[in-house]
Amino acid sequence: MQSTIFENNIYSNSIYKNKNLIKNIIDHKYLLWLFVKRDFVTNYKQTILGPLWFFIQPVFTTIIFTVIFGNFAGISTNGIPKILFYLSGLVLWNFFADCLIKTSDTFNTNQHIFGKVYFPRIIVPLSIVISNCLKLSIQFLLFISIYIYYFYFTSETFQPNYVVLIIPFLIFIISMFGLGLGVLITSMTTKYRDLKFLIQFGVQLLMYSSPIIYPITSLNGDLKTVILLNPVSSIIETFKYAFFGVGEFSLFWLAYSTIFILILLFISIFIFNRMEKNFMDTI
Amino acid sequence: MSTILQVKDLSKQYRLGEIGTGTISHDLNRFFAKIRGKEDPFLMIGEDNDREKNGGDYVWALKNISFKVSKGEVLGIIGNNGAGKSTLLKLLSSITSPTTGEINYNGRIASLLEVGTGFHPELTGKENIFLNGAILGMAKHEIYEKLEEIIDFSGCTKYIDTPVKRYSSGMKVRLGFAVAAHLEPEILIIDEVLAVGDAEFQKKCIGKMQEVAQTGKTVLFVSHNMNSIRNLCSKTLVLEKGKLIFNGFVDDGIEHYLNIHDKSYKEQSKINFKDNGSIAYISSIQTDSDNKYFEFNQKDYNFLISINLKEHISDLILGIIIEDFKGNMLLVSTTDELENDIFKTINKSGEYEISCKVPGMILKPGKYYLTLSLRGMSGKPFHKIDKGLIFHIQDNITFRGLKNRYRNIPIIAPKIGFSLKN
Numbered sequence: 246m247q248s249t250i251f252e253n254n255i256y257s258n259s260i261y262k263n264k265n266l267i268k269n270i271i272d273h274k275y276l277l278w279l280f281v282k283r284d285f286v287t288n289y290k291q292t293i294l295g296p297l298w299f300f301i302q303p304v305f306t307t308i309i310f311t312v313i314f315g316n317f318a319g320i321s322t323n324g325i326p327k328i329l330f331y332l333s334g335l336v337l338w339n340f341f342a343d344c345l346i347k348t349s350d351t352f353n354t355n356q357h358i359f360g361k362v363y364f365p366r367i368i369v370p371l372s373i374v375i376s377n378c379l380k381l382s383i384q385f386l387l388f389i390s391i392y393i394y395y396f397y398f399t400s401e402t403f404q405p406n407y408v409v410l411i412i413p414f415l416i417f418i419i420s421m422f423g424l425g426l427g428v429l430i431t432s433m434t435t436k437y438r439d440l441k442f443l444i445q446f447g448v449q450l451l452m453y454s455s456p457i458i459y460p461i462t463s464l465n466g467d468l469k470t471v472i473l474l475n476p477v478s479s480i481i482e483t484f485k486y487a488f489f490g491v492g493e494f495s496l497f498w499l500a501y502s503t504i505f506i507l508i509l510l511f512i513s514i515f516i517f518n519r520m521e522k523n524f525m526d527t528i
Numbered sequence: 529m530s531t532i533l534q535v536k537d538l539s540k541q542y543r544l545g546e547i548g549t550g551t552i553s554h555d556l557n558r559f560f561a562k563i564r565g566k567e568d569p570f571l572m573i574g575e576d577n578d579r580e581k582n583g584g585d586y587v588w589a590l591k592n593i594s595f596k597v598s599k600g601e602v603l604g605i606i607g608n609n610g611a612g613k614s615t616l617l618k619l620l621s622s623i624t625s626p627t628t629g630e631i632n633y634n635g636r637i638a639s640l641l642e643v644g645t646g647f648h649p650e651l652t653g654k655e656n657i658f659l660n661g662a663i664l665g666m667a668k669h670e671i672y673e674k675l676e677e678i679i680d681f682s683g684c685t686k687y688i689d690t691p692v693k694r695y696s697s698g699m700k701v702r703l704g705f706a707v708a709a710h711l712e713p714e715i716l717i718i719d720e721v722l723a724v725g726d727a728e729f730q731k732k733c734i735g736k737m738q739e740v741a742q743t744g745k746t747v748l749f750v751s752h753n754m755n756s757i758r759n760l761c762s763k764t765l766v767l768e769k770g771k772l773i774f775n776g777f778v779d780d781g782i783e784h785y786l787n788i789h790d791k792s793y794k795e796q797s798k799i800n801f802k803d804n805g806s807i808a809y810i811s812s813i814q815t816d817s818d819n820k821y822f823e824f825n826q827k828d829y830n831f832l833i834s835i836n837l838k839e840h841i842s843d844l845i846l847g848i849i850i851e852d853f854k855g856n857m858l859l860v861s862t863t864d865e866l867e868n869d870i871f872k873t874i875n876k877s878g879e880y881e882i883s884c885k886v887p888g889m890i891l892k893p894g895k896y897y898l899t900l901s902l903r904g905m906s907g908k909p910f911h912k913i914d915k916g917l918i919f920h921i922q923d924n925i926t927f928r929g930l931k932n933r934y935r936n937i938p939i940i941a942p943k944i945g946f947s948l949k950n
Contacts, residue, residue, distance in 0.1 A: 251534065251632035255622060276662040283659060287650040290691075361645045362663050363622035437552075522625040525618070526542065 266514070269365045276364060280372035285379055299383045303339060307332045314458045323460040323491045326401050329392060333485055334457035336388050337419065340381040341477060342448050344423025347373045349430035349444050352524050359525060366521040367514065370428050374420050381416065392488065408487035408494060415487075418506055419480050425510035432513070432520040436527040451475065456482050461493050476502035532746050533597040533620075533715055538629035540590040540615050541570070554585075589615040591770045592629070597715075600744040604751065604761030604778060606785050611767040613750045617641060617717055620748065635714025638665050642719070644704025649693035653684055653703055656692050660707045674710045681732075682706035702729055709736045715746045734759065754782050754854065783895065786853050799917055807838045809911040810902055811879065821920045824941075826888040829919070833884055835902060837877045844871040848884060849899040850891070851915070856939065858891065892941035893923035 270277070289295045307328055314320045315327040322330040348370040352359065355369055395401050434440045455477040464472060472478050479498035486494040543551070558570060570586055590612045597603055607613050618624050620631060621639030646663040647656050657678055661671040679688055682703045684695070692700060718737075737760055741747055751757050757764065757778065764781030766774035766788075774784040798814040815822070816830035833846065847862040863870055863882075874880060898917040903909035 252634045253632070253637075255619070255625065255631040275668045279659050279662050283648055283651065283655075286655075287648055290650045358646045358663065360623060361641045362639060362665075364663065364665065436555075522622075525624045 266365075266367070266518070270367065270371065273364055273368050277368050277372050277375070280369065281376045281379070284372060284376040296383065299380055300387050303332060303335050303384055303387065306335055306339075310335070310458060320459050321463050323462060323489070325403060325485070325489045325491060326395050326399070329388075329395055329489075330460075330485070331458065332388055332391065333488060334455075334481055336381065336384045337416075337481055337484055338452060338455065338457050338477075339384070340377055340416070341419050341423045342452070343377050343380070344374050344420055345427045345430075346444065346448060347377070348424055348427025349434075349441075351428070351431040352435050352520075352528055353431070356525070356528055359521075367428075367517060370424055370431070370517075373427075374424050377423075378416070378420065403488070404490040405488050406486075406490050408483060412484065412487055415480050415484050418503055419477065421510050422476055422480075422502075422506045425506060425513040428517045429509070429513035432516045432524075435520060435524040451477065454478070456485075456492075460485075460491075462491075473498050473501075476505045478502075530599050531596045532599040532635065533633040533748075534631070535593055535595050535620075536630050536632075538590055538593040538616075538619060538631065539588060539627050540612075540619060540624075541586055541627040542589050543586055545585065588770050590619070590626075590767075593767075593772045594629075595765060595772065595775050597746055597748070599746055601763060602741045602747045602749065602761045604749050604757040604764040604781070605767065606751070606754075606757060606764055606781065607767035608788070610769070612770040613767055614641075614719065615770075616767070617719055617748070617750060621717055633715060636665060637715045637717060638711045638713035639717040640664070640708045640711070640719065641717070642704075643701050643708055647692050647700065647704065650691055652691055653682075653688040653695070654679075656703065657707055660704065661710075664708065664711055665713065666707075666711060670712070678706045678710050681709060681736075683729075698726065698729075705729075705733060709733070709740070712745075715748070716740065717748045719750045720752070754786075758782060783853055801911075801913060801916070803836070804911055806910040808841055808844065808902055809836050810834065810900055810913060810916075811836045813898070813900065813913070813917045815917070815919060821922050822888070824889065824893050824921050824923055828888050829886045829921075831884040831886070831898070831917075833882045833900065834879060835882065836879050837874070839877050840875055841871075841904060843905040844874070845903050845905070846871075846882065847901045847903070849901075850886070851897045851899065852939070853895045853897070858896075858939065859886075890940055890942045891921055892938055893921045895920050 289298055292298065294301070310331040311327045315322065315331070351366070351370050351373075359366060396403075430440050430444055454472055454475050456472065461469065461472065461478065461482045473495075479495060479502045482492055483494055483499055486492045543554075554570060593612075593616065605613050605616065617639065618641075619626050621637060621641065623639075623641075644656075644660060646660055648659065651659065654675075657675065658671055661678075662668075679685055682699075682705075684699050684703050684706075687695060687699065692703070695703070734756060737747075737749075741760055747760075749757070749760055761778045763776065764774070764778045764785075765772060766781050766785045768788060773788075774781050798812060800812045801810055803809055803811075810833060812832075812834045814832040814834075816832065822829045831848075835846070837844075845862050845864045847860065849857060850859040851857050870882065896919055897915040898919065899912075899914050900916050901909045901912040903912075
């Protein structure tokens with residue numbers, strides 16, 4: 246009998262070959278865009294203030310941080326206006342935390358769709374990251390306007406510098422950390438849900454171990470190294486350095502974060518792609 | 529015709545019970561076997577998927593399924609609940625991967641295991657058409673081109689800019705099906721979606737499906753509705769407890785499937801029944817031939833029915849019903865229709881034998897059920913035997929080599945007289 250060659254093949258688990266991931270994502274870019282739109286549009290439907298909520302959340306947190314950490318606790322802000330100091334850290338941190346928390350629940354929240362239709366599952370966490378990027382850019386505008394206000398209309402002195410140019414890179418790399426870690430957690434929690442409990446307070450612990458409410462220069466010795474081992478730390482510190490010219494800008498630690506995150510991302514996506522084939526059986 | 533889809537030795541194993549600390553030992557076991565380069569130790573075990581049996585940690589939802597589908601074929605998949613139909617569809621649509629075996633195909637597979645997958649309640653009907661279409665694998669331009677058509681087909685024009693959460697459940701289904709009906713993959717997989725919507729919409733759906741089937745698309749269709757299977761499909765697969773037990777033409781497949789249920793009926797020429805406690809009962813039915821087979825061109829098919837009367841009943845009626853294997857009632861006849869009622873001559877209790885003659889060459893060759901009922905003029909029957917006897921009429925004649933002439937299409941096959949008049 247003549248054997249036919251088929252374009253597509255599905256094999257059992259052990260001999261599965263991944264299709265080209267990038268090509269797969271490009272093939273589904275329209276779906277990706279629709280998911281982004283869905284996340285973004287449905288977020289504030291039937292609210293009166295609508296997208297204004299994007300501002301309200303970081304503004305209030307900043308005010309609370311300013312009062313508690315700035316005024317009561319008296320933690321140094323390296324001479325940067327308190328509001329700007331906390332807001333800059335929070336905007337970037339919230340972006341990361343949202344990426345992480347939402348992607349870490351991908352399989353669970355989408356099981357009704359995943360159980361009925363196949364498309365590359367990575368589209369969903371990617372769409373979460375992209376819609377969070379949109380949210381970030383809105384909040385970034387808020388930050389920039391307050392920044393400009395302080396720069397021109399107050400006597401505060403701080404200097405932005407050339408490091409501003411790598412801010413897109415900082416945002417990219419921190420989003421990849423959120424994606425990588427989230428995707429890893431969602432893959433590991435399909436069968437055993439234990440990690441799900443860790444993420445709840447893990448994110449909070451991680452926040453306190455990154456320089457958001459304190460400048461990294463206020464630490465030294467081993468403690469500083471430990472804090473910098475958290476890949477988010479040097480990214481946030483560089484972000485602040487770019488805008489205010491104070492703090493620390495260390496190429497070494499930035500390179501460490503980048504490499505750490507890229508390796509994590511690579512491993513996570515590999516595990517995610519393995520998990521996506523069978524997670525419906527175990528979730 | 530060329531093969532578009534090929535399934536080889538496909539199996540899927542599932543673990544039973546809850547996932548908890550207990551499963552970790554199995555997982556570790558499997559992991560150690562893997563790093564030593566050995567086969568998964570749990571593949572050796574596992575049982576047939578029989579819901580009623582107890583015990584065992586693993587089952588085979590599918591076991592060694594192989595089949596091929598040619599381009600343009602509409603394949604029906606039938607089987608009881610738990611036979612593995614949905615598992616097969618899930619494997620074909622890549623939702624989960626097989627334990628062993630492989631699936632090879634050309635082109636795109638779109639699966640329609642549910643209508644309206646991914647509908648977001650906050651989005652409007654139109655927005656959901658785009659979202660759902662893209663989830664099902666339609667390209668952007670395809671959706672734009674067909675948007676008008678989809679809205680028309682759904683019959684939700686008025687509501688198209690209203691959030692879907694305001695829709696009635698019927699409207700959601702209609703919108704979902706409308707999107708799905710406009711998918712144009714090379715292979716389409718459909719699971720029971722026709723069982724929804726009102727009669728008018730169902731008709732529309734069947735029409736659309738037939739249209740799709742006629743355009744030369746390959747369709748795999750799972751349903752419990754034998755009528756839609758027969759209307760739409762040319763071939764069928766019959767699954768039973770995870771195994772493929774039949775692969776062939778649709779009518780044979782349906783007959784085969786319905787036969788699975790008939791195991792409880794004894795296929796023999798004489799069947800005895802027990803006294804059911806009422807004043808009259810049927811004690812046996814018997815065909816006059818040695819086995820349950822009649823020849824199609826026999827003059828009559830004779831049945832012998834024994835009844836037992838414990839006392840004299842003046843208005844006794846015996847009725848028979850003949851049904852075909854699809855459940856169509858073909859014939860009903862009772863003794864009181866006759867000019868000289870046989871029971872008029874009986875005036876005392878005792879055992880009586882009644883001969884019943886069904887004329888030959890009317891029922892087409894096939895398999896039939898005989899139902900008997902013994903009753904008075906009013907009230908509950910004394911004795912009713914539902915599908916008490918199965919008999920077959922064999923196709924023993926050929927018309928110029930066309931053996932299966934009567935097989936599928938007509939319901940009855942009487943000989944019609946034709947003569948030349950001039």
